[in-house]
Amino acid sequence: MQDARSLLQNVFGYPAFRGEQEQIVDHVASGGHALVLMPTGGGKSLCYQIPAMLRPGVGIVVSPLIALMQDQVSTLVELGVAAACLNSATLPEDVRDIERQARAGTLDMLYVAPERLLTPRFQSFLSQLDIALFAIDEAHCVSHWGHDFRPEYQQLGQLAEQFPTIPRIALTATADAQTQADILHFLHLGEARVFLSSFDRPNLFYQVVEKHNAKKQLLTFIQSEYPGVSGIVYCLSRKRVEDTAAWLSENGIRALPYHAGLSHEVREANQREFLREDGIVMVATVAFGMGIDKPDVRFVAHIDMPKSPENFYQESGRAGRDGLPAASWLCYGLNDMVQLNQMIQGSEMAELQKQVELTKLDAMLAFCETAGCRRQQILAHFGEASGACGHCDNCQHPPATYDATVVVQKLLSCIYRVGQRHGAGHVVDVLLGRSNQSVTSFGHDTLSTFGVGRELNQRGWRSVVRQLVARKLIEVDIVRGQSLVLTDACRPVLRGEEKVYLRPVADETKTRAGGERWLRTEREERLWQTLRRWRKQVADEHNVPAYAVFSDRTLRQLIEDKPGSRKELARIYGLGELKLARYGEALLRLLREAQDEA
Template sequence: MQAAAMSARPAPLEILQHVFGYRDFRGMQTDIVQHVTEGGDALVLMPTGGGKSLCYQIPALARPGCAVVVSPLIALMQDQVDALRQLGVSAAFLNSTLSQEESREVAQAFVNGDLQLLYAAPERLVTPSFMSLLQQAQIALFAIDEAHCVSQWGHDFRPEYLGLSVLAEQFPGVPRIALTATADHATREEIVTRLALQNARQFITSFDRPNITYTIVEKKNARDQLLTLLRREHEGDAGIVYCLSRKKVEETAAWLREREIKALPYHAGLDASTRARHQQLFLREEGVVMVATIAFGMGIDKPDVRFVAHLDLPKSIENYYQETGRAGRDGQPATAWMAYGLNDVVLLAEMIEQGNSGDIQKQVERRKLDAMLGLCEATDCRRQALLGYFGEHIAPCGNCDNCLNPPQLTDVSESARKALSCVFRTGNRFGVGHLVDVLRGKLNDKVKSWQHDKTSTFGIGQDIDEPTWRAIYRQLLAKGALQVSGDGHGGLALGDAARPILRGEAPLYLRARTEKFKVRERDSSEFLEPEDKQLWAALRRKRKELADTQNVPAYVIFADATLKEMVRLRPADRYEMARISGVGDRKLEKYADDFLAVIAERG
């Protein structure tokens, strides 16, 4: 019976072309879609912007029944449902934003077989009432998005995900697909165990996002450095700026607004209505910069984020990769920029030591922070180091700061030995500021009170300035020659790798490089001819007008890449418009005449 129903449904490639408007699948999408459509379980690791959603949306439309999608965020559900409805797909969500009456209507449509995709949060899905609802409907598949949230060793653990193993128990014949953009080997193993996916086929694609330029700079005056980046490379672009604290978020957003940059704050301390309003503005307005803590971002489906900037060091490479992955989802050039300093490392290390986690968890967190610091201090290709963390090996990328502007390396082995000796002579307990004062021979009250002017290291580093000493201490931390003592005062102590450096068996090199920027025209498109620029602007205005009328983000109507193809190919009728990537049957019917009129008006 099911085989007959399957044969009557459209093939995956037909759905891709006629519903979504794309000619061909990319990479592993073909195999994943076919496997799940045929009823197989899958674990999919695919970078943000790589087309993960299609891997369950197309099987959902190719199989009988309704797909149930587990999604951790309300904003993501809303975005996905808006986009699917634009394509003519019957989609809905069940979350706290709906009234009781609206929830009942969605539930009834689900049971009646009137929906093709239903989105729900994990905590709702495992409730007895929802499980009862699932028993009454025909389910095409279960899709578990952001599956790394199930891992207690991962970077975004959410305990409500642990209950999702019930799906395998209660619905053994329904295919399940778990998807994530960030999971190292240990996290993958935990996803498999906790979601009972031992028999699932694993699809691990490349983690590479070649359109993103990675740049990491030494923090001097981070706000001024950020402003320079925005003025020279991203004037008028949408972007995200991450800060560690709520206070810093508020101050940075206000500082940027004073400089006529459309910046909004977002953090968990804001009331829900303010957060929702700021998120809507970010999604729907042009050129908004969201300054946020990590409370913002997961599931944000905005494709034209042109930069992600970090003013503080992320806790792990997983965090960094996921956060930077929100840039350039449309495949167009984007920037991942970060300013970090020694204080960032000490602060995060102190947070780990003083946290409530057990010893094993703290050890995991220290390892992740060490890897993050190693990425920052890398002197060769950033992308090699980044992808290497996830077990992927590539040639130098040519699109990171170290490839584009190779640093000059200076041997500072002798100075490193002095720095380590100073840590030892002062008792393995003082912070960098005090250590540098001792090395530079500053006879201040603290140095005198501890009688550190009497140590053999007092004044032996007067020939080196403070920023250079701080850079040396950063390198020593990155190499494991130093560790944060965990006393709550940012003190440093000798680490395991100190001995070979002190013995002269392991050299230490310091990187020296000035920041370089690409000065870019205000017009962010790649069009050079005036008539192309004018058409590009006119198409964007039409898109915004249609989006505002329907109260949806502009990219839900058409992505930038689709509009750019319209400029290049200038379709003259519906037949030619149907050949534009991203124009499916429903959008052709709804919007072709509007956009064809704009193109015709400008020749």
């Protein structure tokens, strides 16, 4: 493993392997098959990149997205690694040159989409190569039970028959037990060693807020916590994406939209700008998904509830891939759950799959409504036990639950008296004693529950409704216009045989995610901006994303450690031999100039 450690330090600039990386590298480099489940930002890529460099031949990396493979190749080339990718955007003359290099054995890694790999022409090309390994990235795409199903992935099992002696490694950040079983089955990895890392992302701060004005809440969050940094905002609909991006832009935040309704050219341009510029917020649907490798995304915000814990984990995990503090901020309301429920029920998927999706939606609602540790809740969904993290909104400010039995009885009684045929807004209006047209037209201003709920305001009652839906005491009937209906579980509460404790409406201003507060002095702030401008200039000259030159983590350590020589520079995270030779003098000059100005 000394050769592997040398590559890790001299090429990638990392001082040591993390977690099970070293065992995985050793296993695959020795010819073994593997399934690797490792959280986003955990260093999955190294698990196949280093073995591909250690073994004779070229490593074939199956990757689902053009942007993902292009970014990984750019980063590797900047490190001095011989890497290339073949996709629909590759020019014919470049295809011929890349194929020639692969046949000659001068390529370390070749990235390719599954659709291309499965063509007869590419299969013939593979038979002419000395292959080091096959790496199948984003392997959860193989499963209907996963959240990014790609049918081509299921055909990749044929690699086992065609190349039985070549090691194969499948990698993913999110896979529940069923998805793991599908990966092993469809990719014919029954004899593979499974490396299951913790799903925990300790640098992520989880916060959930109740939706009352989502765009304004989002703007306040960004302005107060993460001004001027890169972030991603996920929305449920294309219209919401457009509106939110425009709103942020009008309020001084550099925001770009991304959804499947935009032209390919616009999506490509916006993604390129987001990946290569600092301080841009991408507002997107889930179309902006897999393979967003930008390591310096400081926050991921959801202004609509994701449809499952898997989606939420994958999307929020795009923040803080560099290991520095980052935030996952989720703003949701009852209408989110209703809309997602309608989307699932109205889809053409099989009934069994619908039930699976609805169960996952319930788990997502439980995450939003828990009074306990958020991290504990999300890890439990993936079968991992943990203690309270101390680093989420509920841990920082534990909700003070109160005996809400009487309040709940009022709500349940009101739902019953309006005939279980009205939505939350109507029921709350009755409880608050509002004599509007809807209430009076049904004669509900004469009910015994009219006006009995004035101890709470509208937000308070909506919070109660959400919590009771999460506890299965009431349900939302989407067939009857989103009507609230009672379940059998509410009977003991109505009879006074069971108490109910709920959370009050949360004060979201109490909780702070942290933001970029490590810069302590004006001099450090100036140096930070100087280094970022220099990094951007170099990246533009090399036509690569800024993080391919240096990550924020590297720049931060330069500011904190203040290296004064090449020997001290060599200890900085992410500074391998090639980058030290290429950029060392420039970095020392910038650091000296900053010191002289102090």
